[in-house]
Amino acid sequence: MSKERDAYVEKFKAQIDQLNARIDSLEAKAKEAKADARIKYEQQLNQLREKRDAVSRRLDELGSASGDAWQDLKDGFERTWNAFRDSVQQAVERFK
Numbered sequence: 001m002s003k004e005r006d007a008y009v010e011k012f013k014a015q016i017d018q019l020n021a022r023i024d025s026l027e028a029k030a031k032e033a034k035a036d037a038r039i040k041y042e043q044q045l046n047q048l049r050e051k052r053d054a055v056s057r058r059l060d061e062l063g064s065a066s067g068d069a070w071q072d073l074k075d076g077f078e079r080t081w082n083a084f085r086d087s088v089q090q091a092v093e094r095f096k
Contacts, residue, residue, distance in 0.1 A: 013059065
């Protein structure tokens with residue numbers, strides 16, 4: 001892997017870890033919610049987990065891409081990343 005690609009992948013792995021911690025805190029809040037709100041929260045959390053998994057898969061693809069191909073994959077990854085990050089932020093606002 002190139003140094004640039006390695007650094008890029010590591011940067012986003014760290015950011016995924018940070019957002020995972022936020023999801024964990026949302027899960028704790030969901031457990032404290034009343035039954036009807038808990039169902040709504042769990043649905044949102046499931047969507048976040050699916051997006052997180054998609055981001056992780058895209059990042060793995062990016063990390064294993066050969067040569068300059070990773071540059072081509074980078075744009076698609078960033079779109080997936082932005083959607084995930086925005087979804088987590090929106091969920092945090094809803095859970096307040």
